Every structure is written in structure tokens, then in C-alpha cells.
Amino acid sequence: MKITYAEEKDIAAIAAAEAACFPPAEAATEHEFVERIKYYGNHFWLLYDADKLIAFVDGFVTDEPDLTDAMYENACMHNENGAWQMIFGVNTLPEYRKRGHAC
Template identity: 65%
Template sequence: MKIRQAMIEDLKTVAAVEARCFPEAEAATEKDFVSRLTVYPNHFWLLYDDERLVSFVNGMVTDEPDLSDEMYERAEMHDEKGKWQMIFGVNTLPEYRRRGYAGLLLKQVIADSKAQGRMGIVLTCKDKLIQYYAKFGFINEGVSKSVHGNVVWYQMRLRLENFV
């Protein structure tokens, strides 16, 4: 297994994995990924099994403390000096789930965010994943204002000053 940052050349592969991991109403499109990979490719963590992309995490950095739906569509809101690492997606191909791969990536995102001096990491998830993210130190802040994909999301926050 190998973790690396993304490049624009990863566009088709990233979009294909996203399409397998999220329902159409929630999945980022190839067009979304073009702007994300152009503006903040170093905030994509890709996990490969030999030559196959099996899992990835991505999101922008901002001074905004809460994840908003606008961020998904406006890559230009990224601020490399921002305090908060947002996570838009934690994707693992269905046949590779329950092997700890997403956890490896989350640990890398946490380590990198801490090394970059971020205050913390923010993501939203469905209720069935609250306990999963809590294992990494994320705290449930309740129902998010996000209505992305017409789903109820819960905002989770990991404060890195409290993280050992």
C-alpha cells in the first residue's frame, strides 16, 4: 500500500472511485474534481494497492470553522494558510472496505494537518458513521447546516491542539 498526494492526471481514476462510493446526488462530478485537483491537489490523499487506487480523502483548507455546501462547488474558497482542513469525502472501494484503509488515510490527514499547524479537521457524515469518526477523536457537533444531496449530515470536528 502506498499513500501519495494527487495530480491532475489522477482525475479519471478519482472520479471513478467517487462514483462507486457515493450515490449520484452526493458524489462529486469529474468537473468538480477538475477544479479541486487544479487548486488543491496536495489536499488529496490517495491510497494505492499496487497500481490500483482503492481509497482517497480530499478537502480544502479554510479559515471558515464550519463546512458549507458552497465549499464543495467553489474550489477557489481554498486558503492554503487556513486554520481548518475540511474533508469532503472519505472514499474506499466497496471490495476494499473493512480492512483499515480509510483509517490509514485519516491518520495521515491528521498527521499532515497537525504538521501544517492547522487548528483542526472538519467533516460531515451520516449518523451511521458518527462512531467510526469518533474513534479518531472527532466530536459530533450535531446536525450540520449542509443539505448536500438532500441528506441529513452531522458535523464532526477534530481539534488538533487536543490531539496527542
């Protein structure tokens, strides 16, 4: 197992994992991940099993204490020096759940 930060090369795998974890109406799109990684790729933690992305946690930093819907849509709201680390999602592929990967 390997934990890394997100980079542009990870976008397709991240979008695929998101699609496996959420219904289409709720899942972030590949384009949204492009923007998120551009602004706060260092706030994505990716868990790889060999070359396969099996789980990730993501969210940006802000001075706002409460998570809002707008934060999911506006990656540019990230403030690297903010007081609060938001968690947008904890995604684990269904076949890897209940194994302690999201602890």
C-alpha cells in the same frame, strides 16, 4: 500500498472511486475534481494498491470553522494558509472496506 497526493493524471480514477462510493446525486463529477485538484491537489491523499486507486481523502483549507455546501462547489475558496482543514470525503472502494484502509 502507496499514499500520494492527487495530480491531474489521477482524476479519472478519483471520479470513478467517487462514483462507486456515492449515489449519482451526491457524487462529485470529474469536472469538479479537475477544479479541486487544480486548487488543492496537495490536500488529497490517495491510497493505491499497486496501480489501483482504492481509497482517498480530500478537502481544502479555510479560515471558516464550519463546513458549508458552497465549499463543495467552489474549489477556489481554498486558502492554503487557513486555520481549518476540511474533510469533504473519505472514499474507499466497496471491495476494500473493513480492512483498515481509512484509519
